[in-house]
Amino acid sequence: MTLVYPVQSLAAHPPRLSPAYKSTVKRSPTKPLIPMRHTLSELTGPVYGHETVREHDHDLTIQGKSEPIGERIIVHGHVLDEDGRGVPNALVELWQANACGRYVHVVDQHPAPLDPNFTGAGRAQTDAEGYYRFVTIKPGAYPWGNHHNAWRPAHIHFSVFGHSFVSRLVTQMYFPGDPLFPFDPIFNSVTDEKARNRMISSFDLDNTKPDWALCYRFNIVLRGRNATPMENS
Amino acid sequence: MPQAKPDGVTPSQTVGPYFAYGLTPGGKYEWNDAFTNNLVTPDTSGERVRVEGTVFDGDGVPIVDCMLEIWQADSQGRFSDPQDKRALPNSSFKGFGRIGTDAKGAYAFDTIKPGQVADPDGKPQAPHIVLAVYARGMLLHLYSRIYFDGEAANAADPVLALVPADRRATLIATRQPGNGNAVYRFDIHLQGDKETVFFDV
Numbered sequence: 427m428t429l430v431y432p433v434q435s436l437a438a439h440p441p442r443l444s445p446a447y448k449s450t451v452k453r454s455p456t457k458p459l460i461p462m463r464h465t466l467s468e469l470t471g472p473v474y475g476h477e478t479v480r481e482h483d484h485d486l487t488i489q490g491k492s493e494p495i496g497e498r499i500i501v502h503g504h505v506l507d508e509d510g511r512g513v514p515n516a517l518v519e520l521w522q523a524n525a526c527g528r529y530v531h532v533v534d535q536h537p538a539p540l541d542p543n544f545t546g547a548g549r550a551q552t553d554a555e556g557y558y559r560f561v562t563i564k565p566g567a568y569p570w571g572n573h574h575n576a577w578r579p580a581h582i583h584f585s586v587f588g589h590s591f592v593s594r595l596v597t598q599m600y601f602p603g604d605p606l607f608p609f610d611p612i613f614n615s616v617t618d619e620k621a622r623n624r625m626i627s628s629f630d631l632d633n634t635k636p637d638w639a640l641c642y643r644f645n646i647v648l649r650g651r652n653a654t655p656m657e658n659s
Numbered sequence: 660m661p662q663a664k665p666d667g668v669t670p671s672q673t674v675g676p677y678f679a680y681g682l683t684p685g686g687k688y689e690w691n692d693a694f695t696n697n698l699v700t701p702d703t704s705g706e707r708v709r710v711e712g713t714v715f716d717g718d719g720v721p722i723v724d725c726m727l728e729i730w731q732a733d734s735q736g737r738f739s740d741p742q743d744k745r746a747l748p749n750s751s752f753k754g755f756g757r758i759g760t761d762a763k764g765a766y767a768f769d770t771i772k773p774g775q776v777a778d779p780d781g782k783p784q785a786p787h788i789v790l791a792v793y794a795r796g797m798l799l800h801l802y803s804r805i806y807f808d809g810e811a812a813n814a815a816d817p818v819l820a821l822v823p824a825d826r827r828a829t830l831i832a833t834r835q836p837g838n839g840n841a842v843y844r845f846d847i848h849l850q851g852d853k854e855t856v857f858f859d860v
Contacts, residue, residue: 433859438667440798447673449796452717456850457826459801459859462818465778467789468802468860470740472730472755478693489689510664519693521681530688531677533724547681547690583675585682589742591730591789592860596800598672615798616670624669647665 431464431592431649435508438624440615447611448572464592471590474517474551484550486562490543496525496563500633500641501599505556505586507650512556518646519585520560522546527566527580536568561639567606579606579613588648599644600626671799676724678793683726683759696758698731698770703752705734705771707840710788710805710832713764716796717850721764725794727847728757729768729805731787736774772807772841778817785812785819792847792857801857805845808834822856829855 442454487493501520505513523529523546526538530545546565550558565580581598588594600613607613616622627644634641680688685695699707710729714722732738737748739755754773758766775783788805806813808831813819819827832843847855 431860435668436799436859438669439671442797442799442801444798447796447798450798451796452720453722453794453796453849455801455854455857456717457854457856459857460821461859462821463779464860465784465818466738466743466776467730467732467784467787467804470730470738470742472753473740474693474753480691506665508665508668517693519681521678523677529677530680532687534677545680545689547684547688549693583672583678583681585674585678591791592802594728594791594800595669596671596674596793597669612672612798615672621667621670624665624667625672645665645669647667647669649668 431590433461435649438616438618438621440617444611444615447615468592469590471587471593478517479549479551484548484558484560486544486546486548486560489545492543494524494541494544494563496541496544498561498639499564500559500561500635500639501582501627501644502557502559502630502633502641503627503644503646505552505558505588505646505648507588507648509650512552513588513648514552514554514556516552516556517587518550518552518558520548520562520582522562522582523565523568525563525566527568538566538568564601572611577606577609579604579610584646586646586648589650593649595646595648597625597646601642602626602629673795673798674726674793676795678726679759683757685759694755694757696756696766696768698752698754698756698768700751700753702750703733703771704750705774707769708772709767709769709840709842710845711765711767711842712844712846714760714766714792714794714847715764715849715851719851721760722794722849723760723762723764725760725764725766725792726757727760727766728755728791728793729770730755730789731770732773732776734771734774736776775812782817783812785810785816787816787818801849802860803847803855803857804830806831807843808832826856829853
């Protein structure tokens with residue numbers, strides 16, 4: 427059995443040209459994309475071994491000599507497809523700013539301190555039911571040059587591999603109730619409100635660890651439905 | 660715990676300018692690479708090739724913060740994925756690579772030329788590599804394909820046939836002169852007269 431991926435699912439994504447996010451103007455194609463049927467090349471995808479994710483890669487608070495500064499949080503959730511089926515053994519990569527809103531990346535010039543105990547990179551593999559879990563630090567908001575007084579809402583970048591190369595997803599997880607939402611052209615590039623809200627994690631009191639860390643739940647929904655036998659295989 | 664059917668996929672967002680330390684550290688950051696631009700394993704059979712090029716924006720300016728991912732079959736046209744129900748590859752070739760463009764917007768992959776893979780009707784496709792392009796300013800990645808100069812099978816490829824004839828060349832990597840392993844050039848133009856063909860998949 428394999429999965430077929432209706433292109434209608436793509437409607438939830440932001441338009442590639444979203445002029446309020448200025449960098450899209452010169453980086454989005456102007457000619458129409460060419461529709462094609464998915465072949466084996468699109469319907470398969472990479473499989474990674476246990477060596478890809480090391481034992482502590484999901485815990486961003488133990489990568490340094492001592493603990494990073496900031497609010498420790500648990501981020502967990504379910505990677506599933508559009509029919510609600512969990513996606514097992516999916517590789518989930520994340521990267522984020524530190525508690526002060528500063529990235530380790532060399533081109534980040536925001537005058538906020540780096541934290542020697544925080545790289546902001548992590549990896550996890552979903553379990554047999556499709557669940558993943560990270561321990562990290564709540565990232566700070568940070569300014570950017572898109573327009574006057576532009577600030578990104580606090581977010582964590584996610585990169586996820588699903589069943590195939592066409593179910594690949596790179597997204598950003600936001601935190602509930604952020605006052606910067608109405609002003610962020612990247613968040614608002616997703617024009618459908620319901621779809622936009624799927625990028626916002628929910629506070630999870632049940633899985634908050636008493637006396638240790640708040641928990642946020644972020645479910646990630648990938649393309650994929652209509653399980654049908656693969657033809658000509 | 661049963662899960663209610665979701666009301667749609669999670670929308671895509673840009674990788675932004677700062678993905679490198681998490682996704683393509685390449686020895687420059689204190690984080691290990693999950694994937695690199697060298698797909699060749701010692702036990703891989705097939706013709707060694709390098710695919711290299713530069714990524715350009717709509718002003719013709721090289722994009723220095725672009726990430727590319729490729730996915731391909733082995734030299735017998737088999738994917739290293741159990742969903743490919745035919746005989747599984749007999750080598751450790753994974754068929755997946757990732758690279759960030761350098762300070763000049765350039766990239767290179769070292770791999771092997773893939774074999775032919777059938778389309779859904781069983782018709783052979785010409786050897787090709789599937790490409791995904793990510794960058795700041797790209798809210799959703801783009802899919803393209805890398806075909807190879809001088810392949811007789813290109814003329815009958817069912818996907819190339821969907822592309823207007825005057826744009827097909829944007830999908831064909833050009834063989835560079837020289838001895839040793841074959842080097843193919845594949846520049847990527849996000850806009851403009853030479854805009855690369857991208858697929859709606």
